[in-house]
Amino acid sequence: MQDNNLDLPFWEGFSIWNFDRRSDGIWISLVPTVGSIARCSNCARACSQIHGRYWRTVREMTMVGEPVWLQVHLRRVRCPDCGTCAEHIDWLERHARVTRRLAQFVGLWCEKLPVAHVCEMTGLHWETVRRIERAKLATQLAALPIAEPVRLVMDEFALFKGHRYATVVLDADTRQVLWVGEGRSREAVRPFFEWLGVERCRQIEAVAMDMNSAFDLEVQQHCPRARVVYDLFHVIAKYGREVIDRVRVDEANQLKHDKPARQKVKRGRWLLLRNPENVPEDQQPKLEELLAANQALMTTYVMKASLKELWQPRTAWQWRRSWKSWLRMAAQGTLEPLQRFARRLHPYWRGILARLRWPMHTGQLEGINNRIKVMKRMAYGYRDSEFFFLKIKAAFPGNP
Template identity: 70%
Template sequence: AQMFGLHWDTVRLLERRALQAALSDLPKAQPRRLVMDEFALFKGHRYASVVLDADTRRVLWIGEGRSRAAVRPFFEELGPEGCARIEAVAMDMNTAFDLEVRQHCPNARVVYDLFHVVAKYGREVIDRVRVDEANRLRHDKPARQVIKQARWLLLRNPQNLKTPEQQVRLEDLLAANHALMKVYLMKTELKTLWTPSTAWGWRSAWKQWLRHAHESEIPALIQFAKRLKSYWRGIVSRVRWPMHTGQLEGI
């Protein structure tokens, strides 16, 4: 705008026309596998949603909001024939996305992304147990301080620890606290639910994970397992459709 002495609104209008002209030459998308995710706008509490063709990595649609009403225009634009063509959709455990896919795409299987589930487990189970254990040890100040400062160690993947000293600190912490050891190991087992080669193998691992969770006597873990049970179809779909929302990174 400064270079050509134009008003900013004029530049935006010209840019929009140029984009419309460029997009009009693109062939009509006929996706079969989709990736859906949400992202924050301007680091605030406003969100937008994005839909990607998993096979061509082409962004098909972006809209403000993350509710059912917010993403519904995409499926309406895709139309009944296009929706019927969809075979699988990768997403996090966003109920709004899930319900819209089930309503509009009768042949699609929802595939839940491992990263989002593990991140949710970290927040709702590992960090909750860490806080509970710190409170339990409030009269043992040295032990309490160690646990309070261990959030980063517990939530990071072991392979991402930067030094041998950090690995030793983590091992010592887990060896000294049974509850933290249990939920940490259960996170590792949770990840294996996304790697079986057959549905039968997944079913066996799933039942074992749920049993271990309920036998743990750790309230946060038991509650998480109960909620996760309602999402089992989206987890087992990973066996046939090895998809994830990581495809959106860098786009």
Template identity: 70%
Template sequence: MTDHNLELPFWEGFIASKVERRSGAVWIDLRRCPSAPMVCSGCGHHCYRVHETGVRIIRELPMLGQPVWLRVPLRRLRCGQCGTRTERVSWLDRHARVTRALADFVGVWCEKLPVAHVCKLAGLHWETVRTIERARLERQLSALPEPQPTRLVMDEFALFKGHRYATAVLDADTRRVLWVGEGRSREAIRPFFEWLGTKRCANIEAVAMDMNTAFDLEVRQQCPNARVVYDLFHVVAKYGREVIDRVRVDEANRLKDNRPQRKIVKRARWLLLRNPQNVPPDQQPRLNELLAANQALMTVYLMKASLKELWQQHDAKTWRLAWRSWFAMVADSGIEPLRRFADKLKPYWRGILARVRWPMHTGQLEGINNRIKVMKRMAYGYRDSAFFFLKIKAAFPGNP
């Protein structure tokens, strides 16, 4: 045990009066510097009357690998404006049990490491680290300007295994994640529009999404002036699953007596789903041979390229011509999976046509979803979805 009377800059207004090592930790007793003014933590005015004095145990940054505890005498002051308030301490937040230095240390490392690793690094309990990080994220988000979006992007991402999803909403102009909520139903996304408010909902001009009927219906109800824009990526992905995959399986079954050809068709799934420009040069002869030998696969493969052209038109007139042409080719093909897909696509024509006026897509949010997956893997998952959603919004605050 050592007695000192040191005034140190990192504990402004206090003097270290005693230092002792006990039970694998360093304990430091502080006492008020006589010349330090008494300042109200509420209004910041100087006070001259003390209501009572107590001692608070505060955690400080580790020292040489050992935890550090401070015994800090804190006074409750009688303020003429605020009433009874605790005095202000520059290096300690109100009601806090850790110093600002330790909280900043935790905040910096929580941006780079999982919470469990930060707990070992700082020597703090998991719940303490999470509480510090949550407060930091809330301060960071509250400092952002009030969003005034006019174009939105909505998409879902996997939250947990077992088909549990969450929905993210992005401001298409600033690339700021405005809201994240669990679920992908109308009821799940309704809190976003309630948070946005009637006035800002009326300012929304366009919303990009996949062909999710729940999203579509809720947007039309909440945002009367918004046009729904369907994303090409999701439509083509759906085409690959429901048309190309189905025709490939049907053709493989038809070739059950020709085992070599059946094997080639069965193993060609990823080759057929690739865009032509992404086919490796060494695989191109194999693809050409496969398509030349199978008329049905050739038809649906080329029809995918024609489908993409619907998103590349620059005016409504040429779009309508392309739309009618594509459906005429579907009717002439005689391929049942292709016809079924076309029948499902017809009711969504307005959202596809809207792409002419609003060249939007969900690609921005797809990239963000990939980073969300990395955050989730790095943390080995999150127990608290609300905390995870705070992390996502803070990670994507938008362009300055």
């Protein structure tokens, strides 16, 4: 066993001293190959003076299905430039508890599999896998160029079980996730602007967000040049909940005497909330029948279509005309939910018109939110959200 000059293709600079099979796995002792020169871990300089030696136990990749433990005999060198330092080893990071090869393996599989599977594959403890992944993510993020955002998209997403929320800030131009933080209040997003700093905040020209979020005031406070742009996606979702759903329920209630008609209205939800271009051809007659038989639903439907058009203004003048006419139509009708919605929408007109100059695409966020959902499932058990946020940031490094 003790052939100190056996040159292995791995554990470079070291030779096997002892090999032992125990109940908890395979134990391999490694000592520096005779004649190998120790190098300073700080400056990589070859050092002839050895200050001392010590043993360190680290994990290696599983062999023939068994965990492998390496006991490595390491040298401490006396570097003329750096003083007393640990020796440099190609295959083992300083302070790491696993070899670089195993860390790379774990890092690679953590991108594709849930953590529990990676633990099973490697026999590593949950905490160890997480530590490895965290180090990898931190290295990836540190290598990114400094972001210089001009347009931002801010949105919230539900965190674990939907009781808590988190906010994500995206660079609209590079699609880089710049920041993720817990909460959705003004105070919760303040650390983002503090992180961005006064200079970069001054560069921000537009910020797209949900009309109902608390972000607009915070944006105005930190970014003096920024225009707030309200998101069509959120407004339409709100319209669906507060107008279409409401009117549909009211209408169904009025049709108590007419069971078939009532059923049609009740079941029409899906048809009504869909974009007309997404309603399959065979369902089209159903939708038309539903609308024709019901004046109130027809109105909410037409009003939804023209509300959407307000997000595609051609000129400010044309927008103003459509906006006024939309508000007038909503106010003059007899539908209470529609009137209420219009009253609430009114004060937000600047952020709707802002789209004329800042045509921000909300689709960007939908895609990212979907991927966050998948990551949430994969990261099942990541109890600390800070780690989850690190994962999100690393998954969206942007394309500068």
